[in-house]
Amino acid sequence: MNNSKNVLRYMFGSGAISNLSTILNNIESDSEYVIYYIDEYFKNSSVLDFLPIKNIDEIFFVQTQSEPETSNIDHFRDILISKNKNKPKAIIAIGGGCTLDTGKAIANLLTNSGNAEDYQGWDLVKNPGIYKIGIPTISGTGAEASRTCVMINPKNGLKLGMNSDFTIYDQLILDPNLTKSVPRNQYFYTGMDTYLHCIESLNGSYRNSIGDAFSHQAISLCREVFLSDDDMMSDKNREKLMVASYLGGCAIANSFVGIVHPFSAGLSVVLGTHHCVGNCITMNAMEEFYPQEFKEFILMGKKQGIEIPQGIAMDLDESFYKKLYDSTIIHEKPLSNALGANFKNILTYEKVKEIFKKM
Numbered sequence: 001m002n003n004s005k006n007v008l009r010y011m012f013g014s015g016a017i018s019n020l021s022t023i024l025n026n027i028e029s030d031s032e033y034v035i036y037y038i039d040e041y042f043k044n045s046s047v048l049d050f051l052p053i054k055n056i057d058e059i060f061f062v063q064t065q066s067e068p069e070t071s072n073i074d075h076f077r078d079i080l081i082s083k084n085k086n087k088p089k090a091i092i093a094i095g096g097g098c099t100l101d102t103g104k105a106i107a108n109l110l111t112n113s114g115n116a117e118d119y120q121g122w123d124l125v126k127n128p129g130i131y132k133i134g135i136p137t138i139s140g141t142g143a144e145a146s147r148t149c150v151m152i153n154p155k156n157g158l159k160l161g162m163n164s165d166f167t168i169y170d171q172l173i174l175d176p177n178l179t180k181s182v183p184r185n186q187y188f189y190t191g192m193d194t195y196l197h198c199i200e201s202l203n204g205s206y207r208n209s210i211g212d213a214f215s216h217q218a219i220s221l222c223r224e225v226f227l228s229d230d231d232m233m234s235d236k237n238r239e240k241l242m243v244a245s246y247l248g249g250c251a252i253a254n255s256f257v258g259i260v261h262p263f264s265a266g267l268s269v270v271l272g273t274h275h276c277v278g279n280c281i282t283m284n285a286m287e288e289f290y291p292q293e294f295k296e297f298i299l300m301g302k303k304q305g306i307e308i309p310q311g312i313a314m315d316l317d318e319s320f321y322k323k324l325y326d327s328t329i330i331h332e333k334p335l336s337n338a339l340g341a342n343f344k345n346i347l348t349y350e351k352v353k354e355i356f357k358k359m
């Protein structure tokens with residue numbers, strides 16, 4: 001029986017980001033400076049005008065074309081140490097899943113010795129991290145609510161996070177206004193991450209009533225958004241999707257994903273495919289495993305006029321399929337959650353190759 005933990009505090013609503021200064025003033029700390037990790041998308045954005053940035057603070061703009069790598073996290077940590085800025089009052093991450101995961105990872109690494117790759121796994125982080133505030137600017141990954149921060153280690157082909165209670169954000173600011181500028185396709189791809197988290201959880205063997213409740217409610221909200229006759233990006237639907245994302249993150253903190261995410265991880269590690277669109281590409285090949293959800297996923301995409309990329313893994317060299325297999329099958333917990341302890345007997349090399357060829 002697990003002793004589960006969720007985010008302790010969150011502030012939700014239009015304009016909520018204006019309260020960041022008050023939140024920072026209420027943090028008890030010997031330090032006065034704050035470290036910001038901000039999605040590079042906002043480098044020249046008016047969003048920066050809402051931030052109470054001081055001269056002593058440090059700002060890093062996070063590239064999000066590729067997912068966080070363990071070496072990048074180490075590099076951010078080393079910069080702070082070299083500047084003697086490794087004991088901040090707070091770490092604030094503003095952006096999508098990549099940026100939110102970066103903030104969580106560095107908060108942990110500043111209070112735990114070693115490098116990021118040493119903490120890829122379950123409950124390996126031993127010391128509480130730096131106080132951290134998450135401010136999502138896109139909805140769907142659930143990174144704002146989950147107990148992990150996903151990183152890619154190119155050396156061993158592992159895409160895995162620091163799964164720990166210490167990874168959970170101390171404070172969230174959930175402001176739907178920040179999702180207004182999201183490109184339409186990306187809004188759909190990322191929103192689908194919540195839907196897929198939850199359908200994988202509900203179809204797995206590792207379940208509990210609380211996780212199920214989070215999943216059911218998140219899926220219900222996703223249906224309201226993506227099967228709506230209204231614009232999926234209306235003010236009301238952006239509010240709903242932001243709530244769904246948070247609930248989906250809580251759901252996955254109490255369960256495991258299934259087959260979609262390991263295959264999507266293979267695409268990320270080997271082909272550099274971004275996580276959320278990778279999930280959608282993978283779901284296009286999942287009718288055998290999630291038949292009802294596959295139909296609903298296709299319906300949502302058609303309803304919103306979204307085209308999912310196809311053919312990216314259809315005709316690769318054998319060496320690529322071998323790498324894709326290795327980077328997929330390494331995810332034992334989610335695959336055993338979905339298929340049982342003998343999942344390797346189902347997902348043979350030829351079977352995995354056949355599935356990737358459908359993508």
